[in-house]
Amino acid sequence: MSRSCVVTLVATLTFVLAACASGEQSGARAAGGVPAFGVLGSSCDPERVAALRRAGVTTVMTEMQWAEAQPARDVVDRDYLAGVRQRIATCTGAGMRVVLGAGVHNPPAWVLDLPGAGYVDQYGTTSSQGEANLVFGAAARDAAAGYLREIAEGVGFDGVAAVRLVGELGYPAPANRAEGPSFWAFDDAAQGGPGLAEGVFPTPMPGWLPAVPVWQGSPVSPEQVAGWYDWYTAALVGSVVWLAETWRAVGFTGDLQVPLAGRGVLPADREDAIAGRLDGRADPDGALGRGLDYPQQFGVLADLDARSRALTPPARVVVDYTGLDDDTATRARAADPPQDTCRPGDTPESLTAAGLERGAAQRWTIALARSAGLGVVAENPGPPGPTTGGSAFSDSEADQMVQGARYARECGLEAFYLAFEDDLFTPGSGVDPEAYGRVIAGSGS
Secondary structure (H helix, E strand, O other), X not given: OOOOOOOOOHHHHHHHHHHHHOOOOOOOOOOOOOOEEXXXXXXXXXXXXXXXXXXXXXXXXXXXXHHHHOOEOOEOOHHXXXXXXXXXXXXXXXXXXXXXXXXXXXXXXXXXXXXXXXXXXXXXXXOOOOOOOOOOEHHHHHHHHHHHHHHHHHOXXXXXXXXXXXXXXXXXXXXXXXHOOOOOOOOOOOOXXXXXXXXXXXOOOOOOOOOOOEEOOEEOOHHHHHHHHHHHXXXXXXXXXXXXXXXXXXXOOOEEEEEEOOOOOOHHHHHHHXXXXXXXXXXXXXXXXXXXXXXXXXXXXXXXXXXXXXXXXOOOEEEEEOOXXXXXXXXXXXXXXXXXXXXXXXXXXXXXXXXXXOOOHHHHHHHHHHHOOOEEEEEOOOOEOOOOOEOOOOOOHHHHHHHHXXXXXXXXXXXXXXXXXXXXXXXXXXXXXXXHHHHHHOOOO
């Protein structure tokens, strides 16, 4: 569906025009240049959907789980897939734009038992966070591709406007933060042994460990460390490209969303980290081992976006920033003057020159995505808890709803997804559909 680029808020003119220039096909933004408003984790329950529509919600993200769809090897729960198909039909029948989260990042236990399906760090620790090694592991990729084929057959893509390619971009979090960053590229396949996925390059420095000053009897140069880290981060974003191509191969023709958190590794920190041979210095946000080199990776996503636009029908690749109004925003809002929200003319260079690259992560990452020509949607972190991005320093969920909507408008985002639908219907959560409706209407909380 095409959308207008008529803008009523002068303060967002630059951002909205940039988003419109980057593509007319997403259908995410509501008419008039304002963001679309949605929810995460939608059940597509008819009564809930009706309440959300009355509030002005037009977009929902609904999620399925790989472990439920394929509880055992060679076993497919057809009833579960049919239920997901019905869920999507209910939401689309009510006029909702549906984004599907396939849950590829939460595989069933049998997948993790496949050869080379677990990530291994430089300490020999296998990740316990439940992600399948889709970066290097051929067996894990084969299983994921089979799962996507089952989705295509058992769920189909009628009414699915976009899919989320990953849970969040990044390798697993550190296994033991006290030891420093975990670099998850020390399984046999990544080191040049058996089981490497087709088209993936193994390490350029077999056996070298971060922080170690020598390799094969010679001192390790900064150029070698930089080359190794470039390989590490390129392999990560390469797995996202592989997922995108696999979705296309099973017949999905809609938009692709890449959720990601935080600001990634800042260029100055990357330089310092490489000078220290990746020994853990210059890693304030824990992004180093997670491989989040956004300047390089956004360029790859921009190339993928260009290829998607050239398809028939054309589609897009869109960044989904998952921490809108996180604790970095609350601290930046307390500055004098406040530095939390986007400004016309924000670029990575201008923010760095002003000393703001370490301020609100949302401002930096949105500017970086825009500089790469990528569209941006966003979601708030949600209330503090082990399964959300909220922290003790975050706004309350009610305030995240208000501030997130404000940032979405001021930053010219294509959509804002409130985390989570369940909270809107849970008494005592501090949010409800009526309050969200007032925020969507622009009349506050």
